[in-house]
Amino acid sequence: MTQALTPLSLPPVPREFGFFVDGKVVPAGTRDLSERRSPAHDVPVTRIPKCTTADLDAAVAAARRAFEDRRWSGLGGAARGAVLLRAAALIRARAEEIAYFETLENGKPIAQARGEVMGCADMFDYASGLARSLHGDSFNNLGDGLFGLVTREPVGVVGLITPWNFPFLILCERVPYILASGCTLVVKPSEVTSATTLLLAEILTEAGLPDGCMNVVTGSGSSIGQALIEHMDVDMLSFTGSTAVGRRCVEAAGRSNFKKLGLELGGKNPQIVFADADLDDAADGVAFGIAFNAGQCCVSGSRLIVERSVAEAFAQRVQAKLARLRIGDPLDETTQVGAITTAAQHDIILGYIQSGQEDGARLICGGEVLDTGEGRFITPAVFTDVTRDMDLARDEVFGPVLVILPFDTLDEAIEIANDTVYGLAASVWSKNIDTALTVTRRVRAGRFWVNTTLAGGPELPLGGFRQSGWGREAGVYGVEEYTQIKSVHVEIGKRTHWGE
Numbered sequence: 001m002t003q004a005l006t007p008l009s010l011p012p013v014p015r016e017f018g019f020f021v022d023g024k025v026v027p028a029g030t031r032d033l034s035e036r037r038s039p040a041h042d043v044p045v046t047r048i049p050k051c052t053t054a055d056l057d058a059a060v061a062a063a064r065r066a067f068e069d070r071r072w073s074g075l076g077g078a079a080r081g082a083v084l085l086r087a088a089a090l091i092r093a094r095a096e097e098i099a100y101f102e103t104l105e106n107g108k109p110i111a112q113a114r115g116e117v118m119g120c121a122d123m124f125d126y127a128s129g130l131a132r133s134l135h136g137d138s139f140n141n142l143g144d145g146l147f148g149l150v151t152r153e154p155v156g157v158v159g160l161i162t163p164w165n166f167p168f169l170i171l172c173e174r175v176p177y178i179l180a181s182g183c184t185l186v187v188k189p190s191e192v193t194s195a196t197t198l199l200l201a202e203i204l205t206e207a208g209l210p211d212g213c214m215n216v217v218t219g220s221g222s223s224i225g226q227a228l229i230e231h232m233d234v235d236m237l238s239f240t241g242s243t244a245v246g247r248r249c250v251e252a253a254g255r256s257n258f259k260k261l262g263l264e265l266g267g268k269n270p271q272i273v274f275a276d277a278d279l280d281d282a283a284d285g286v287a288f289g290i291a292f293n294a295g296q297c298c299v300s301g302s303r304l305i306v307e308r309s310v311a312e313a314f315a316q317r318v319q320a321k322l323a324r325l326r327i328g329d330p331l332d333e334t335t336q337v338g339a340i341t342t343a344a345q346h347d348i349i350l351g352y353i354q355s356g357q358e359d360g361a362r363l364i365c366g367g368e369v370l371d372t373g374e375g376r377f378i379t380p381a382v383f384t385d386v387t388r389d390m391d392l393a394r395d396e397v398f399g400p401v402l403v404i405l406p407f408d409t410l411d412e413a414i415e416i417a418n419d420t421v422y423g424l425a426a427s428v429w430s431k432n433i434d435t436a437l438t439v440t441r442r443v444r445a446g447r448f449w450v451n452t453t454l455a456g457g458p459e460l461p462l463g464g465f466r467q468s469g470w471g472r473e474a475g476v477y478g479v480e481e482y483t484q485i486k487s488v489h490v491e492i493g494k495r496t497h498w499g500e
């Protein structure tokens with residue numbers, strides 16, 4: 001087992017990873033390497049191979065063999081669950097190492113990364129039980145001559161594409177459920193945050209996952225990602241990322257083999273605050289909702305829809321909460337908000353902050369680039385005087401940028417909340433249960449929080465309405481997505497097929 005690393009120092013040299021096919025690490029060999037620099041320190045931290053389409057074909061073929069010879073699905077739920085349970089223990093044992101690479105590549109605070117890794121181990125624990133409890137249905141009321149069964153079968157070979165904002169968490173909200181169902185898989189992590197996916201492949205092999213059941217290919221979205229979504233021998237694709245690339249997945253599935261799709265896409269999520277809420281608690285939640293992971297969160301609460309009578313005072317409370325945040329070196333144990341993960345995302349966020357002001361919105365705090373000498377940090381920005389037609393109010397910024405939209409009535413709050421093409425997540429803050437539940441009923445979003453935000457766990461499924469995606473991940477509903485239903489009609493006794 002790899003030694004835990006000292007979390008507060010940078011690696012003296014970048015760690016070089018291989019990719020992972022048929023139970024083995026494949027060294028980069030003559031392939032090009034992409035070097036990842038820490039977004040917080042601008043030093044090289046990892047080197048990852050750029051896989052070829054031949055590597056992808058080899059990975060899909062390994063997953064296909066492992067599926068067709070039933071070395072995994074044929075084991076039965078109890079044996080599959082035992083592997084997932086051992087993986088949970090190994091994730092806990094290697095939590096420090098996983099959190100360290102997550103922080104180095106992504107720029108998130110080390111304390112946050114550790115918490116996420118522990119949550120991931122919990123996903124494996126939970127899914128180990130689901131592997132045993134997947135079942136179908138029986139129909140004993142079809143008349144004396146007929147008996148019916150409905151069974152669930154694994155879909156087959158799953159292609160899994162993940163983004164850079166929660167590389168390990170998003171991976172673990174999917175992999176244990178995919179494996180619990182009996183499917184095998186090929187993962188293509190984001191090219192900027194691939195290390196922890198490769199660590200998970202090692203861990204699962206150590207936990208007893210048969211060769212070929214989990215394969216990892218690394219490289220860019222436009223090359224290896226595009227080849228995976230078009231692959232003729234992949235039965236299902238689970239994609240998490242932008243709505244733009246989600247659209248490409250739909251097109252590619254139509255052009256290739258009609259693979260089944262699960263899509264977890266973008267969001268422009270409302271946080272709706274009523275005057276009767278505990279306003280201090282709500283301000284804390286709203287600040288957390290926009291600043292957590294430096295706003296690079298699909299479920300980030302980026303639209304504050306607040307009752308007009310308290311809007312100004314509430315904005316000041318949020319501002320005060322944001323001002324107290326410790327932003328900076330993610331390897332510092334006390335840091336609460338880390339770096340912006342990619343240079344491209346940094347430019348996109350600053351572009352929105354500038355164009356928002358040009359469009360007439362008023363920046364009341366933040367939006368500054370922190371001068372740390374190295375790395376990319378932006379202080380959380382809050383905008384007022386925002387109109388609903390502005391890009392700032394409509395687009396997913398994917399950074400720490402909050403817009404404030406006041407409302408006068410409950411109906412207006414709901415109308416503003418639904419005025420988006422997305423439907424990923426929403427929060428409502430009110431002490432009145434009628435108000436809160438009316439909002440949860442009428443706002444179109446796949447995840448809701450009442451008097452809190454960004455809470456989660458393995459039991460409740462994830463996923464969006466509208467252009468935020470299709471299908472659900474995690475929980476009982478999540479594992480079922482990776483199964484397909486078969487109906488079996490059983491004749492009892494003898495009958496003629498022409499009804500004579």
Ligand SMILES: NC(=O)c1ccc[n+]([C@@H]2O[C@H](COP(=O)([O-])OP(=O)(O)OC[C@H]3O[C@@H](n4cnc5c(N)ncnc54)[C@H](O)[C@@H]3O)[C@@H](O)[C@H]2O)c1
Nearest residue numbers: 162163164189190221225226241242245264265266267298
């Ligand atoms: N709904 C969710 O659960 C969820 C969770 C996290 C992130 N997201 C969304 O992800 C986005 C940010 O992540 P990102 O910038 O990594 O997204 P992205 O769409 O650019 O990339 C996501 C993944 O897709 C790959 N990819 C890119 N182009 C591709 C192509 N043509 N074919 C196949 N694969 C391709 C990338 O390499 C990466 O692995 C945001 O929109 C965010 O809302 C959604």
